[in-house]
Amino acid sequence: MMQDVWTQLGPTIAAIMFSWTMYQNYFPHELRGHIRRYTDKLVSYFYPYMHIIFHEYESEGWFERSKAYVAIERYLSKNSCTQAKRLKANTVKDGQSLVLTMDDHEEITDEYKGEKVWWISSQQAANRQTIALWKEDDKRYFKLKFHRKHRELITNSYLKYVLDEGKAISVRERQRKLYTNNKGEAGGGYRYRGWRMWSGVVFEHPSTFDTLAMDPNKKQEIMDDLQTFSKSKDYYAKIGKAWKRGYLLYGPPGTGKSSMIAAMANFMQYDVYDLELTSVKDNTELRKLLIDTTSKSIIVIEDIDCSLDLTGQREKNKKKDEEDNKEKNENDAIKEKLKRGEAKEKQSEVTLSGLLNFIDGLWSAIGGERLIVFTTNYVEKLDPALIRRGRMDKHIVLSYCCFESFKVLAHNYLDVVESYVHFPEIRRLLGEANMTPADIAENLMPKSSKENADTCLERLIKALETAKEEAKLKAEKEEEEKAKAEKEKEEKEEKKKEVAATEEAKNADGVNEKDKSESNGAKENGDVSKG
Numbered sequence: 119m120m121q122d123v124w125t126q127l128g129p130t131i132a133a134i135m136f137s138w139t140m141y142q143n144y145f146p147h148e149l150r151g152h153i154r155r156y157t158d159k160l161v162s163y164f165y166p167y168m169h170i171i172f173h174e175y176e177s178e179g180w181f182e183r184s185k186a187y188v189a190i191e192r193y194l195s196k197n198s199c200t201q202a203k204r205l206k207a208n209t210v211k212d213g214q215s216l217v218l219t220m221d222d223h224e225e226i227t228d229e230y231k232g233e234k235v236w237w238i239s240s241q242q243a244a245n246r247q248t249i250a251l252w253k254e255d256d257k258r259y260f261k262l263k264f265h266r267k268h269r270e271l272i273t274n275s276y277l278k279y280v281l282d283e284g285k286a287i288s289v290r291e292r293q294r295k296l297y298t299n300n301k302g303e304a305g306g307g308y309r310y311r312g313w314r315m316w317s318g319v320v321f322e323h324p325s326t327f328d329t330l331a332m333d334p335n336k337k338q339e340i341m342d343d344l345q346t347f348s349k350s351k352d353y354y355a356k357i358g359k360a361w362k363r364g365y366l367l368y369g370p371p372g373t374g375k376s377s378m379i380a381a382m383a384n385f386m387q388y389d390v391y392d393l394e395l396t397s398v399k400d401n402t403e404l405r406k407l408l409i410d411t412t413s414k415s416i417i418v419i420e421d422i423d424c425s426l427d428l429t430g431q432r433e434k435n436k437k438k439d440e441e442d443n444k445e446k447n448e449n450d451a452i453k454e455k456l457k458r459g460e461a462k463e464k465q466s467e468v469t470l471s472g473l474l475n476f477i478d479g480l481w482s483a484i485g486g487e488r489l490i491v492f493t494t495n496y497v498e499k500l501d502p503a504l505i506r507r508g509r510m511d512k513h514i515v516l517s518y519c520c521f522e523s524f525k526v527l528a529h530n531y532l533d534v535v536e537s538y539v540h541f542p543e544i545r546r547l548l549g550e551a552n553m554t555p556a557d558i559a560e561n562l563m564p565k566s567s568k569e570n571a572d573t574c575l576e577r578l579i580k581a582l583e584t585a586k587e588e589a590k591l592k593a594e595k596e597e598e599e600k601a602k603a604e605k606e607k608e609e610k611e612e613k614k615k616e617v618a619a620t621e622e623a624k625n626a627d628g629v630n631e632k633d634k635s636e637s638n639g640a641k642e643n644g645d646v647s648k649g
């Protein structure tokens with residue numbers, strides 16, 4: 119039976135081949151063009167389908183895969199798994215998971231608003247005859263086939279849907295990164311291909327809003343704010359604002375500023391760009407760094423008060439004594455950070471205006487969906503222009519541990535809840551002593567397998583009592599010093615007054631003496647003249 123079919127097919131194929139060769143040899147090129155046009159028209163008359171091709175590499179981007187191709191690949195992966203017979207496996211998330219896509223020359227179907235479309239994965243053989251410096255690969259592409267009558271639906275809405283959905287899948291499944299800026303230009307100013315302004319590692323910080331100890335209402339407010347931001351692309355476009363939001367986190371060391379940034383990144387599924395300002399050469403490099411960041415990311419500048427000389431106009435109407443005292447403490451803390459190597463030498467030429475432009479200049483709108491977060495221990499040291507609303511839209515103060523924050527820590531660290539016996543005492547002590555969440559956390563952490571919730575909470579109570587005692591002593595000492603300083607001041611003023619009074623008396627005596635001697639002299643002169 120099969121043999122009969124082949125016997126009949128043989129001459130037919132031979133006839134087709136012969137006609138094709140005749141056509142190619144004897145029809146001139148121009149004539150072939152005309153014939154082609156007419157046959158195309160004829161075919162399209164009977165063949166009602168249209169095609170759109172998506173190449174893997176577009177002509178301008180030799181080294182980068184087309185974003186549309188990648189998005190389509192991700193979008194089709196869910197249908198590929200169920201429909202295609204031959205699949206291709208690509209590794210993503212730095213080798214930790216696989217994405218299955220259809221292999222070359224496979225066809226799968228998709229449905230959109232009740233209409234059927236076909237996706238064909240194909241490849242065009244590379245031109246092996248060209249002499250090139252590198253080996254040319256076969257060119258892959260996706261072909262989308264659909265009925266002519268759905269042209270509007272496909273080009274206006276289906277394609278947008280596919281690309282958006284594909285991008286969303288990539289974002290959901292990507293391995294998030296933590297980036298830091300590379301110092302200066304690589305190779306002494308020379309940039310080789312592939313050198314990036316940022317280098318990154320996989321972001322794996324475990325902090326979340328659940329593990330973050332802070333007032334629950336405040337926490338919810340921040341989470342709502344972030345969620346609203348992520349859904350507001352159209353709203354930002356409508357009001358003519360770049361799609362970005364600035365957060366200023368301030369408070370004493372160890373109150374959870376860095377932990378909150380990590381929690382934000384995990385909550386939003388964003389990458390983190392940790393910008394070390396002191397390594398940025400100048401404003402131009404700062405702008406390049408900004409352009410090199412992607413959307414769905416948080417750009418962080420930690421300890422901004424130590425990064426650059428960005429101190430602005432201080433409030434001048436504060437009492438001088440208060441100011442001096444505070445300044446001394448702040449400078450001590452900054453010196454401390456310098457010692458610890460947290461604040462580097464100020465070699466950067468980045469200026470305040472460069473930083474302001476970075477945050478809200480024209481370039482800041484590129485990419486969209488970005489959070490910019492500054493942290494500082496001393497908010498009043500920053501220039502008001504830097505932290506005004508619009509640049510730093512939301513100011514969040516993170517302070518000493520309150521009872522609500524303690525409850526979160528106790529639950530996370532020891533699995534104990536509010537009804538626990540030690541809680542009332544801890545509540546009272548937290549109202550009387552200042553302790554950072556970092557210190558509380560350290561006391562709550564079991565140090566050996568013998569320690570349990572009771573021992574840890576008792577240790578915390580002791581630490582709180584010590585802190586309270588120390589605070590009391592400190593306050594007394596400060597009071598004493600203040601009283602001493604005031605007394606000294608009074609004494610000084612008293613002395614000044616005394617000196618002034620003696621000077622006055624002396625001057626008065628001097629004047630009297632002079633008057634006397636002058637009047638005596640006048641008398642003598644008069645006598646002489648008379649004489």
Ligand SMILES: Nc1ncnc2c1ncn2[C@@H]1O[C@H](COP(=O)(O)OP(=O)(O)OP(=O)(O)O)[C@@H](O)[C@H]1O
Nearest residue numbers: 329330331370371372373374375376377555556559
């Ligand atoms: N609010 C908090 N909730 C939970 N843990 C906290 C909190 N604050 C501090 N901690 C704990 O203390 C450690 C230090 O906190 P973190 O680094 O976030 O402080 P910070 O405010 O950034 O301090 P610095 O100003 O010195 O940078 C964290 O690793 C975390 O374990």
Ligand SMILES: [Mg+2]
Nearest residue numbers: 375376420493
């Ligand atoms: Mg920090």
